[in-house]
Amino acid sequence: MIPKRDVQKLYNLPSEVKFCRKCTISNQRPRITFDEHGVCSACNFAVVKRNEFDWEQREQELLELCDRYRKNDGSYDVIVPCSGGKDGSFVAHQLKYKYGMNPLTVTWAPLISTELGRKNLDSFIDAGFDNVFGKPNGVVTRKLTHLSFKHMGDPFQPFIYGQTNFPMKMAVQHNVSLIMYGENGEVEYGGDMKNAFRPTREIADHDSHYFSGLPPEFWEQHGLTRADLAPFMAPKYQDIVKNDTQIHFFGYYKNWDPQENYYYCREHTGLEPNPERSEGTYSKYASLDDKIDGYHYYLAYIKFGIGRTTSDTAHEIRDGKIDREEGCALIRRYDGEFPQKYFQLFLEYCDMTEGEFHEIIDSWRADHLWKKVNGEWALRHAVYDEEEQQGNMAA
């Protein structure tokens, strides 16, 4: 019997569920804050970004940053983490072809690659980039996937370890001090706002922001060895410091617009979208590389009531691509859709039965978010119900 988790306590979630007045996100997203008008920190940041940032000045800062780190001896001067998707490819292409840098692009392998993801990465590399591809031991990755699904409520955690730590390792190994990520998710999508007005992130925040307080070393308690976990771990802290490693966000310097990144990469790096919408959402251009990622998004739906469509609509509303009414209609239609397509594959990958899968899922259901109705789990609070109520009151 898997013990029930106290999700609310683990993530410090408010008891009363509130939805942002402007977008579709709720106050259950960890670390997000709402102002006195019921507007989330990400929406407020989007307004500031649109109206107050001096993008010419920011580009000037980017030019200065590039000049500061630029090397002319043929060695790499910037590390760009990149899967071959629209965001990292955009950053790498801009840095190389617009700002004259010599990037080393680094890719941490998906847990189970999709054909399209591999094809897009190949197209990206063929568009003129050096790339190192990190792929850890399959047996360990599978074990870690199962363990993190069970104990952290996220099967994607091994990927997140690598995605976060591998670029730092490559930076140290290649003596490159500058790492350039795309957007700061904490700031753009709601989270800790302390870095909203600076270009960098603190490496010391990685454990809390990306690993839920459990770094790779933690899994020694569950029978994995240091050697098993080494590929997932960060380089030694003194080596990071000695290398003077700095993590910057491209989104600080240039207006970040995922849709425009898609158009850009379609044209410059041969990016192809999914032939059909991804399960759990309406979009075809994001998060295409991994057959497992549907379970990552599904767990967010279980833990926080925030499914993939909620996340996608929230940032598209902030970007002015859709309005809130559309967002609610999309959430009603797609949010929380079970990722059926690769279910059997996922069970086999984790060596787990369907019964165990559902037991784990239910152990992560927060009581203040879920109730049983006629034997089926249902959300206690949905943004579209609230929208409808408000509409009726207005009428």
Place this chain on the structure above:
Amino acid sequence: MSNLRLIPRLDIKGKNLIKGVHLEGLRVIGDPQEYAVKYYEDGADELIYMDAVASLYGRNNLSEIISRTVQNVFVPITVGGGIRSVEDVQRLLRSGADKVAINTAAIANPELIKEVSNRFGSQCMVLSIEAKKMPDGKWHAFTDNGRERSGRDVHEWVQQAVGLGAGEVLLTSIDQEGTRKGFDLELTRSVSEIVPVPVIASGGMGSVQDLFAVVDQGKADAVAMADILHYDRMTLVEIRDAALAEKIHVRQV
């Protein structure tokens, strides 16, 4: 030989004219009304209005935009997106549309084609197809603005739909749409050859050479164009002149 029709295609979302790539991403271009009038004045033979997200959001609200447009635009207008019933068709025709283009609802309920055709005439019933080439080389029809696989083979479906009364086919290649890499010639030709009704080729026009190819090799009866016009890469006047110079039968404006 009848004239090749040059048809600007206006994809609409909410109040805006938008443009995607592979029917994905929806960049706002501007006010559809302004573009419609400009294209009419430049000699468009017809216009297509497509509510790109109507099926996705379960709504249909182009009536208002159409009724405003027909005050200044006097060429046939085809309207598509989110049409689910004969009543929806009637409302759009009353607003000033001349034809309706139906995809998602026709696939869900092919009888709708027959009902619309019987009630308003087959010339009014345009079958809209969003086609994507699959790894086995066949084309599948998609719904919901290219998001959902319907499981239907394009060639079987178009024959069935024409048998039910569809009088024209708007054939959009998802693979080419928004790429400026030219029309899917093989798709257009293969569909044109198996149905007796006109086929409008849509998706991929990046230059007049693409238009020449889709007429010559694709056997298209009409050409829908969006990117090339919306981004002002060429005007309709230039396109028409180039077609005339190539001895393609188009309307003399």
